Amino acid sequence: MPKRKFKYFPMVIASPSGGGKTVVRSGLLKLNKKFAFSVTCTTRPRRPGEVEGKDYYFVTVPQFLKLRKEGRLLEWAKVHGNYYGTPVKSVMQVLEKGRIPVMTIDVKGARSVKRIFPEAVTVFLLPPDLKTLVQRLRGRGEKPENVAIRLETARSEIKVASTFDYLVINDKLPEAVREVAAIAELETRKINRNLDKVRAFGSELARKRF
Amino acid sequence: MPKRKFKYFPMVIASPSGGGKTVVRSGLLKLNKKFAFSVTCTTRPRRPGEVEGKDYYFVTVPQFLKLRKEGRLLEWAKVHGNYYGTPVKSVMQVLEKGRIPVMTIDVKGARSVKRIFPEAVTVFLLPPDLKTLVQRLRGRGEKPENVAIRLETARSEIKVASTFDYLVINDKLPEAVREVAAIAELETRKINRNLDKVRAFGSELARKRF
Numbered sequence: 001m002p003k004r005k006f007k008y009f010p011m012v013i014a015s016p017s018g019g020g021k022t023v024v025r026s027g028l029l030k031l032n033k034k035f036a037f038s039v040t041c042t043t044r045p046r047r048p049g050e051v052e053g054k055d056y057y058f059v060t061v062p063q064f065l066k067l068r069k070e071g072r073l074l075e076w077a078k079v080h081g082n083y084y085g086t087p088v089k090s091v092m093q094v095l096e097k098g099r100i101p102v103m104t105i106d107v108k109g110a111r112s113v114k115r116i117f118p119e120a121v122t123v124f125l126l127p128p129d130l131k132t133l134v135q136r137l138r139g140r141g142e143k144p145e146n147v148a149i150r151l152e153t154a155r156s157e158i159k160v161a162s163t164f165d166y167l168v169i170n171d172k173l174p175e176a177v178r179e180v181a182a183i184a185e186l187e188t189r190k191i192n193r194n195l196d197k198v199r200a201f202g203s204e205l206a207r208k209r210f
Numbered sequence: 211m212p213k214r215k216f217k218y219f220p221m222v223i224a225s226p227s228g229g230g231k232t233v234v235r236s237g238l239l240k241l242n243k244k245f246a247f248s249v250t251c252t253t254r255p256r257r258p259g260e261v262e263g264k265d266y267y268f269v270t271v272p273q274f275l276k277l278r279k280e281g282r283l284l285e286w287a288k289v290h291g292n293y294y295g296t297p298v299k300s301v302m303q304v305l306e307k308g309r310i311p312v313m314t315i316d317v318k319g320a321r322s323v324k325r326i327f328p329e330a331v332t333v334f335l336l337p338p339d340l341k342t343l344v345q346r347l348r349g350r351g352e353k354p355e356n357v358a359i360r361l362e363t364a365r366s367e368i369k370v371a372s373t374f375d376y377l378v379i380n381d382k383l384p385e386a387v388r389e390v391a392a393i394a395e396l397e398t399r400k401i402n403r404n405l406d407k408v409r410a411f412g413s414e415l416a417r418k419r420f
Contacts, residue, residue, distance in 0.1 A: 124401060130414045151415065158412040166396075167404040179399065186376075186396050189389065191334060194377040202368040204340045205361065 006095040008034065009193075010117050011184055014107045015125035016154035018137040020170040021104040024125060027177030028102055035184075038090045038101035041067065044082035057087065074116055075109030088116060100184055107157040110164060121187050123180055124164040128171040216305040218244065219403075220327050221394055224317045225335035226364035228347040230380040231314040234335060237387030238312055245394075248300045248311035251277065254292035267297070284326055285319030298326060310394055317367040320374060331397050333390055334374040338381040 011028075015021045028035040041057035043064050052058055059067070064083045067073055076085035086103055094101035103113065110122045127133040133154070137147045161167070166183055170176040187193070221238075225231045238245040251267035253274050262268055269277070274293045277283050286295030296313055304311035313323065320332045337343040343364070347357045371377070376393055380386040397403070 124408075126408070126411055130411065130418065151418075155412065155415050158408060158415060161408045161412075162401060162405060164401045166399045167401045167408060168399055169407075179396070182392060183396055183399065186389070186393055189376045189378055189393065191372060191374045191377045195372060197379075198334075198336070198368060198371045198377060201336055201340065202365070202371075205365050205368060208340065208361075 007098045007188075008095065008100040008184075009187070010038075010091055010095070010101045010103060010113060010120040011035075011180070012110050012113050012120055012122040013102065013104050013125060013180065014110050014122070014157075014164070015170070016107070016133065016157045017150040018133050018140070018154075019125045019127055020136070020173065020176065021125055023173060024170065024176055024180060025102050025104045027173060028181060031177055031181055034099050035102050035181075036094045036097070036099040038086060038094050038103055040084055040086055040090070041073075042082060042084045044084075057090075074103075075105050075112040077106055077109065091117070107160055111160075119193070121166070121183065122164040123166045123168055123183065124161045125168050125170045125176070126161075128169055132171075217308045217398075218305065218310040218394070219397070220248075220301055220305070220311045220313060220323060220330040221245075221390070222320050222323050222330055222332040223312065223314050223335060223390065224320050224332065224367075224374070225380070226317070226343065226367045227360040228343050228350070228364075229335045229337060230346070230383065230386065231335055233383060234380065234386055234390060235312050235314045237383060238391060241387055241391055244309050245312050245391075246304045246307070246309040248296060248304050248313055250294055250296055250300075251283075252292060252294045254294075267300075284313075285315050285322040287316055287319065301327070317370055321370075329403070331376070331393065332374040333376045333378055333393065334371045335378050335380050335386070336371075338379055342381075 013021045013024055029037065039053060039057055041059050041064065043059060043061050046058050050056060061083065064085065067087065068076055068085065072087055073085040074088050074091060076083060091101045113120050114122065127136065134147065137150055168176055168179050223231045223234055239247065249263060249267055251269050251274065253269060253271050256268045260266060271293065274295065277297065278286055278295065282298055283295040284298050284301060286293060296315065301311045323330050324332065337346065344357065347360055378386055378389050
């Protein structure tokens with residue numbers, strides 16, 4: 001499967017709004033240095049304290065549209081009138097450093113990632129039940145009409161959940177983080193990520209006479 | 211994928227002779243009660259202390275051949291003139307109890323298991339290097355000619371390793387055991403083993419008005 005010779009692969013975490021993808025990603029980055037941000041580009045204005053190339057790549061709308069047109073974005077979305085997108089390059093840079101780029105993207109973006117990185121591992125995050133999801137959305141101070149819109153969106157998002165690799169129930173955050181980290185670790189044991197080791201053992205065996 | 215409604219699925223551990231499948235299985239059974247033996251049937255005579263239905267099902271050669279002909283064996287092998295085979299029924303009994311049947315079978319038997327239990331998880335176990343494999347075989351007191359035969363067999367076994375799901379390097383035994391146990395646990399998070407949960411969440415979402 002993976003033609004590239006990296007130690008790791010991109011991890012994609014997606015969930016309906018309120019599912020907890022952002023906090024799970026933060027938890028992963030704190031848990032282990034092998035997990036890293038892949039820097040996103042955005043057309044939204046830079047806020048005080050934000051560092052170019054660290055927090056975001058700040059681009060103009062024409063620059064963004066050019067990146068998108070040239071296929072340099074792994075996925076993109078327009079949120080509150082601003083564009084956000086993940087440059088393929090920023091994911092590659094993390095992989096080249098032998099780390100795991102963790103992407104929190106919307107549910108539909110996961111498929112685009114797999115097209116470019118078929119070795120990516122995709123995790124769908126769900127709260128333990130609908131009541132919890134609604135509570136989380138309300139707890140964020142969302143207006144009732146926004147909660148309704150997000151739940152409407154969740155309906156269509158749930159329908160594509162089966163295209164993901166794993167389902168993690170985000171009941172207690174530290175547990176969900178540990179689970180996603182364990183998935184990343186054990187994915188490295190998948191046989192199709194280790195065919196080189198198997199072949200090396202086979203060749204050694206073929207060369208020797210006992 | 212799984213049509214049956216069991217909590218778990220069979221785990222198959224295979225390795226070339228000397229790879230450590232039997233000790234890894236014992237380690238799993240000690241580590242966690244969710245792992246269980248699936249009793250094998252054999253035509254070899256019962257030894258003192260062995261309990262029918264616990265250690266083995268002791269059968270006659272005609273009985274064994276009948277089981278095999280009727281497709282009641284998941285896989286079988288002839289070792290030192292005696293037949294050994296895993297009855298489908300004994301695997302089912304473990305699954306029905308909500309536990310994980312752990313099977314250590316020869317490399318070629320893994321495919322037969324997947325035909326009957328497509329939800330089975332298969333792990334290929336390799337020693338860290340060829341030197342270690344040879345040392346382990348010699349350490350078991352195998353005669354040089356037997357070591358040579360087993361390494362010859364290993365050559366053809368390695369060739370089908372790519373049909374397995376996972377590769378675990380059995381360097382330090384406790385670590386290898388923990389790794390296989392973690393694989394079993396995280397396999398329960400695979401999305402295709404959880405489509406019922408996803409659907410339940412989706413239906414709840416569809417029924418409610420917000």
